[in-house]
Amino acid sequence: MNKTAVYPGSFDPVTNGHLDIIKRASKKFDKVYVAILTNSAKKPRFSLEERIDWLKRATKELINVEIVSFSGLLVDFAKGIGADIIIKGLRAVSDFEYEFQMALTNRQLQPDIETMFLMTNGRYSYLSSSIVKEIANYGGKLQGLVPDFMIEEIYEKIKKNQ
Numbered sequence: 470m471n472k473t474a475v476y477p478g479s480f481d482p483v484t485n486g487h488l489d490i491i492k493r494a495s496k497k498f499d500k501v502y503v504a505i506l507t508n509s510a511k512k513p514r515f516s517l518e519e520r521i522d523w524l525k526r527a528t529k530e531l532i533n534v535e536i537v538s539f540s541g542l543l544v545d546f547a548k549g550i551g552a553d554i555i556i557k558g559l560r561a562v563s564d565f566e567y568e569f570q571m572a573l574t575n576r577q578l579q580p581d582i583e584t585m586f587l588m589t590n591g592r593y594s595y596l597s598s599s600i601v602k603e604i605a606n607y608g609g610k611l612q613g614l615v616p617d618f619m620i621e622e623i624y625e626k627i628k629k630n631q
């Protein structure tokens with residue numbers, strides 16, 4: 470059976486933690502859509518185009534991974550693209566409560582769509598897009614947190630938007 474999954478998020482910006490989840494999901498599913506939410510209540514630091522571009526370049530070797538954007542309810546989007554699995558990464562117990570609530574809400578909305586959690590790679594358990602932005606704001610080292618090709622671009626974009 471063809472298994473299609475969707476991995477949603479803000480990816481503001483994508484981190485090595487996200488990429489680890491995407492790579493692992495790409496080995497387990499026939500097709501993985503990485504879906505960037507466009508109408509988030511959180512105001513993104515980087516434009517949708519920048520986030521798409523970084524994700525596309527960082528996943529270019531993963532042939533069954535496609536970068537898309539969506540607005541509205543995730544389950545409606547998933548249904549529309551034929552995905553019946555939502556992938557979420559879990560880093561720590563602190564993620565659990567929120568993710569558990571979202572998974573149950575999504576099941577209530579669309580019982581056919583299953584949420585599956587992938588545990589983070591231990592070395593990224595502290596890492597988040599917010600941490601990356603915080604370090605970048607103060608000119609700290611981003612090596613190992615995001616792909617190398619993104620580092621200068623993050624600094625340039627932060628400088629330009631200040």
Ligand code: PNS
Pocket residue numbers: 477478479480506509541542543544571574575
């Ligand atoms: O990376 P994030 O910002 O934590 O991702 C959150 C995201 C995009 C997964 C979540 O906000 C989402 O699915 N939003 C779409 C609206 C929706 O379907 N909400 C769930 C039911 S309340």
